[in-house]
Amino acid sequence: MRPDGKRAQISRRVRLKDVAERCGVSTATVSRALSGRGYVEASLARRIHDMALRLNYPLPSSQAGRRVLLAASGAALLDFARSQFTLHVLEGISARCRTLGLEVETRHVSTVADEAALLEEAADDAIAGVLMLTIDDGGMLALARNFRKPVVLVNGDDADMRLSSVAPCNRSAAALATQHLRALGHQRIAFLTCPGRRTIARRQEGWRDAMGAAADPSLVIEVDDWRSDLAAEALSRRLATGMAFTAILASGDALAIGAYRALNAAGRRIPGDVSVISIDGLPQTQLLDPPMSVMAIPMQALGATALDLLCELAANPAAPRRRVELACELLRRRSDGPAPEGLAG
Amino acid sequence: MRPDGKRAQISRRVRLKDVAERCGVSTATVSRALSGRGYVEASLARRIHDMALRLNYPLPSSQAGRRVLLAASGAALLDFARSQFTLHVLEGISARCRTLGLEVETRHVSTVADEAALLEEAADDAIAGVLMLTIDDGGMLALARNFRKPVVLVNGDDADMRLSSVAPCNRSAAALATQHLRALGHQRIAFLTCPGRRTIARRQEGWRDAMGAAADPSLVIEVDDWRSDLAAEALSRRLATGMAFTAILASGDALAIGAYRALNAAGRRIPGDVSVISIDGLPQTQLLDPPMSVMAIPMQALGATALDLLCELAANPAAPRRRVELACELLRRRSDGPAPEGLAG
DNA sequence: GTGAAAGCGCTAACAA
DNA sequence: TTGTTAGCGCTTTCAC
Numbered sequence: 260m261r262p263d264g265k266r267a268q269i270s271r272r273v274r275l276k277d278v279a280e281r282c283g284v285s286t287a288t289v290s291r292a293l294s295g296r297g298y299v300e301a302s303l304a305r306r307i308h309d310m311a312l313r314l315n316y317p318l319p320s321s322q323a324g325r326r327v328l329l330a331a332s333g334a335a336l337l338d339f340a341r342s343q344f345t346l347h348v349l350e351g352i353s354a355r356c357r358t359l360g361l362e363v364e365t366r367h368v369s370t371v372a373d374e375a376a377l378l379e380e381a382a383d384d385a386i387a388g389v390l391m392l393t394i395d396d397g398g399m400l401a402l403a404r405n406f407r408k409p410v411v412l413v414n415g416d417d418a419d420m421r422l423s424s425v426a427p428c429n430r431s432a433a434a435l436a437t438q439h440l441r442a443l444g445h446q447r448i449a450f451l452t453c454p455g456r457r458t459i460a461r462r463q464e465g466w467r468d469a470m471g472a473a474a475d476p477s478l479v480i481e482v483d484d485w486r487s488d489l490a491a492e493a494l495s496r497r498l499a500t501g502m503a504f505t506a507i508l509a510s511g512d513a514l515a516i517g518a519y520r521a522l523n524a525a526g527r528r529i530p531g532d533v534s535v536i537s538i539d540g541l542p543q544t545q546l547l548d549p550p551m552s553v554m555a556i557p558m559q560a561l562g563a564t565a566l567d568l569l570c571e572l573a574a575n576p577a578a579p580r581r582r583v584e585l586a587c588e589l590l591r592r593r594s595d596g597p598a599p600e601g602l603a604g
Numbered sequence: 605m606r607p608d609g610k611r612a613q614i615s616r617r618v619r620l621k622d623v624a625e626r627c628g629v630s631t632a633t634v635s636r637a638l639s640g641r642g643y644v645e646a647s648l649a650r651r652i653h654d655m656a657l658r659l660n661y662p663l664p665s666s667q668a669g670r671r672v673l674l675a676a677s678g679a680a681l682l683d684f685a686r687s688q689f690t691l692h693v694l695e696g697i698s699a700r701c702r703t704l705g706l707e708v709e710t711r712h713v714s715t716v717a718d719e720a721a722l723l724e725e726a727a728d729d730a731i732a733g734v735l736m737l738t739i740d741d742g743g744m745l746a747l748a749r750n751f752r753k754p755v756v757l758v759n760g761d762d763a764d765m766r767l768s769s770v771a772p773c774n775r776s777a778a779a780l781a782t783q784h785l786r787a788l789g790h791q792r793i794a795f796l797t798c799p800g801r802r803t804i805a806r807r808q809e810g811w812r813d814a815m816g817a818a819a820d821p822s823l824v825i826e827v828d829d830w831r832s833d834l835a836a837e838a839l840s841r842r843l844a845t846g847m848a849f850t851a852i853l854a855s856g857d858a859l860a861i862g863a864y865r866a867l868n869a870a871g872r873r874i875p876g877d878v879s880v881i882s883i884d885g886l887p888q889t890q891l892l893d894p895p896m897s898v899m900a901i902p903m904q905a906l907g908a909t910a911l912d913l914l915c916e917l918a919a920n921p922a923a924p925r926r927r928v929e930l931a932c933e934l935l936r937r938r939s940d941g942p943a944p945e946g947l948a949g
Numbered sequence: 950g951t952g953a954a955a956g957c958g959c960t961a962a963c964a965a
Numbered sequence: 966t967t968g969t970t971a972g973c974g975c976t977t978t979c980a981c
Contacts, residue, residue, distance in 0.1 A: 586765035
């Protein structure tokens with residue numbers, strides 16, 4: 260919503276003046292009260308807010324000039340060095356910040372004590388709110404719930420919905436990829452994963468949903484860390500024991516790259532013998548041989564949406580907390596194809 | 605985002621002038637191009653849009669003056685007459701429309717043919733997008749997926765995430781209410797529901813999550829319609845067979861009211877003998893005797909958020925589809941209490 | 950179809 | 966803590 264310019268007297272939108280007149284104060288006072296910048300007496304400010312709400316005045320949701328604190332977990336920073344998922348999310352956050360006139364400051368947070376310090380820093384008036392990137396720890400979530408400013412979880416969520424969050428729709432991403440493979444005739448689709456995070460558990464649920472009765476637990480291959488070498492090793496072992504499957508759904512690009520290696524080493528062609536699809540879809544997956552088919556997570560949008568949500572919550576603290584899930588997109592490249600005849604049935 | 609006023613020269617936000625200079629045109633032309641009002645040559649308009657994007661100019665996302673079509677299912681309209689859930693959602697939509705300068709028009713849609721007609725009407729330039737209220741039908745959802753303007757499902761969602769949606773977080777609402785009852789010592793908590801809709805299935809999942817091993821299927825009481833009389837009847841029958849429980853979680857207010865009646869008729873005190881909590885939380889539940897404890901769905905916020913989402917999608921058609929879930933709030937009134945001693949163990 | 954210029958809503962500086 | 970006032974960004978009118 261922006262000012263109307265010349266034609267204003269015709270449009271009957273609510274203006275600052277309307278609110279000011281009904282409250283018996285100047286437009287400047289109303290402006291200060293609604294934007295939160297400058298001094299207005301508390302009870303007057305409340306009266307003005309109520310009137311603005313009653314008249315449906317479009318509240319200025321601008322947080323321009325304020326700062327946002329980004330709490331990044333050790334996991335997020337590790338990933339930063341390793342797979343750049345975090346990097347792309349940060350790009351989305353930064354771009355949106357520039358647009359909205361905010362600034363982000365990153366803080367490394369790995370203990371509840373770190374977080375307490377961060378929350379204390381965030382109490383400052385210049386801070387609009389806190390973004391928490393890839394943080395699952397129950398204690399840290401509990402602490403954040405009682406914070407009086409907006410907190411938005413990025414790439415994670417709160418089961419009890421007491422904190423707002425933005426994450427990819429992991430469950431439907433995995434389900435859609437699995438459905439796609441089934442439509443290509445695959446029946447035994449392995450799920451390669453590194454369990455632990457809630458968001459990753461959701462991906463496994465999606466695979467299970469789409470597999471239905473065919474969700475044989477022995478098709479799940481687990482590794483202890485998001486490392487290609489571990490994934491390659493684990494898959495090679497399974498291959499050696501004669502595990503039967505015609506497709507692999509990997510719950511992360513690093514694992515899928517490990518699968519490529521193990522399959523190459525075992526002489527299995529991609530996608531002739533085994534189709535591979537990965538969830539995440541970092542840009543570098545298109546440079547692999549063959550270019551990898553992926554369920555791409557909208558990483559920039561994840562960051563941008565989180566910031567938008569933070570601003571909305573800052574502008575309207577009474578709004579209910581919300582969980583936002585972003586749709587992922589299947590990018591078909593060269594690593595998936597029809598199930599081989601012999602093994603299809 | 606709004607104009608900066610006096611201090612503008614200090615803040616280094618991007619202005620119309622910046623875009624205008626880089627494109628070699630006047631600010632007026634850029635204004636027309638970005639707002640879509642007035643005449644700008646198509647190729648120039650595209651150049652201006654690209655530049656605005658590149659410079660991170662805050663695009664005016666205003667849809668003021670346009671219209672929104674609200675497709676309401678038979679179920680929604682039935683509910684309108686019966687429980688006013690729909691009424692409150694509509695209030696949220698209307699209030700937000702007034703704020704944003706849009707208009708809503710409601711269309712009754714019960715067949716795919718109705719919907720096709722609605723979508724044809726929505727192709728008009730003056731229509732910003734379509735809101736679909738309480739619509740689950742697979743065929744109708746499929747048709748909407750291919751529509752080139754924003755479509756937002758209200759009080760429902762798309763399993764495949766190809767349509768955006770806003771709904772209460774039914775699963776956590778039911779889980780939180782159940783956890784609350786368990787914390788009060790209740791062990792046998794009946795779940796009174798009318799199965800059918802996806803959103804209602806989610807509530808049952810939440811009950812099951814929170815019950816864990818205690819989720820005895822015989823604790824689920826199902827009725828065929830959202831009517832108090834049917835719920836009262838069903839519960840009375842169960843009571844007569846000696847069904848043991850100390851609390852009831854109802855998946856809708858109408859059913860909970862039926863439970864009140866059946867319990868009164870059977871001489872069971874609320875909450876002395878049986879605690880009752882309902883999900884929905886329409887205002888009238890506080891007038892019951894005893895005032896009913898509820899998991900309140902933020903109905904106005906549901907409508908308002910749906911409209912905001914529609915506007916965001918209209919302003920940025922490239923954004924990924926999203927599912928938004930709103931937190932519900934436990935309103936403790938007088939119908940829940942500690943489990944009676946005798947039956948608690 | 951475009952630019953110049955007028956006019957409006959809003960914010961910030963300043964006085965009280 | 967508030968109102969006055971200047972001044973900015975944006976939109977619209979109007980001339981071409």
